[in-house]
Each structure stands twice: as structure tokens, then as C-alpha cells.
Amino acid sequence: MLSGLVMAAEPTGADDEFGTLNPQELTIDYWVARSKEARFDPGMCLYGYPLAKMGAHEAARRIFQRCSEHGITGAMPWMAWTEENGYDRPSDPVKAAEWDKTLADAGSSLGQFNYGLDVLRGHGVTQDRALGKSYIDRAIAGGDVTARELASHDYDPESVTPDADKAHYRQPQF
Numbered sequence: 001m002l003s004g005l006v007m008a009a010e011p012t013g014a015d016d017e018f019g020t021l022n023p024q025e026l027t028i029d030y031w032v033a034r035s036k037e038a039r040f041d042p043g044m045c046l047y048g049y050p051l052a053k054m055g056a057h058e059a060a061r062r063i064f065q066r067c068s069e070h071g072i073t074g075a076m077p078w079m080a081w082t083e084e085n086g087y088d089r090p091s092d093p094v095k096a097a098e099w100d101k102t103l104a105d106a107g108s109s110l111g112q113f114n115y116g117l118d119v120l121r122g123h124g125v126t127q128d129r130a131l132g133k134s135y136i137d138r139a140i141a142g143g144d145v146t147a148r149e150l151a152s153h154d155y156d157p158e159s160v161t162p163d164a165d166k167a168h169y170r171q172p173q174f
Contacts, residue, residue, distance in 0.1 A: 028054075031046075048064045048067065057087035065079055080114065109147070113147045
């Protein structure tokens, strides 16, 4: 009885002489496509994190990089994280430290902490205790509680990142 009332619907996203019916706006696919365009739209910056968590690391990296290059400081720690962990390409601690320093130089206490830790550990940069301490002290001045904890342990990176410098793959302990 209802079969006579069913009308053929035009599929979502179909183009006709009036334009696109129901365009794919504000979806992850929409922002991934926009990240490939020359024009920058800060709306895409919200989508790097879910893409990374979904395992779409190449698209996440592209979004984090575009946003970071346009001065969106909230994307810079994610760019450092992406470089550090690799996922879609080999890990690059040097590039990760460069992103941490860019964020630190922008006045971020998170960037100051991360770059100070890089320098204290000699991870991606030359190890320099005095320089590392100075970045950690700036992070403390900015209110970073983990930096305060690090300083209270004589700037020993093991106090805040105990497994950071250990091998990624360990032999099982029986």
C-alpha cells in the first residue's frame, strides 16, 4: 500500500543545474579534502585529532601541519607528537624538537616544557642541561605543574617520563 508513495530520492551530494544537493560540509571527509587545497580554513584544525585517533595519520599530519604553519599553536604539540611517533613515515625526533621549540618560542608553557625536556634529554637536539633548565623554568613561570615537578626532582627527566628513553620493544620477563 505504501509502495505507491515512495518517490525516488536524489542521492546526497548530487549535482544538478541548481548546485549540489546536501553537500558534505563539516564532515571529516570534507575537511580532509579541504586540507589538500591551497586555501587555508582554520575550521579544519578541529579534525586532526579524531583523524589521528582513527588511524588516518597521513590526513591528520596534513591538517596538523597546515594549522601549525598558519600559527595555530594548538596544532603544534600534535605536529611534534606526529613527528615523534612517525605512524605514516619514520619517526623524526629532530623535527619533533623543532615543533616543540616553535611552540615554546610562541610563549606556550607546554612548548617550553616539552622543548626543555628535549634539551635535557638530548632528544632531537644537543643535550644542554643549563638551556633545558631555562626552558623548564619558563614553563614553571607559565604555570606548568609537570615542569614544577621536574624541577623538584633536580630536572631529572626520568621523574616525569620514566620510559621515554627505554627501548620500545622489551624482552618478556618470565
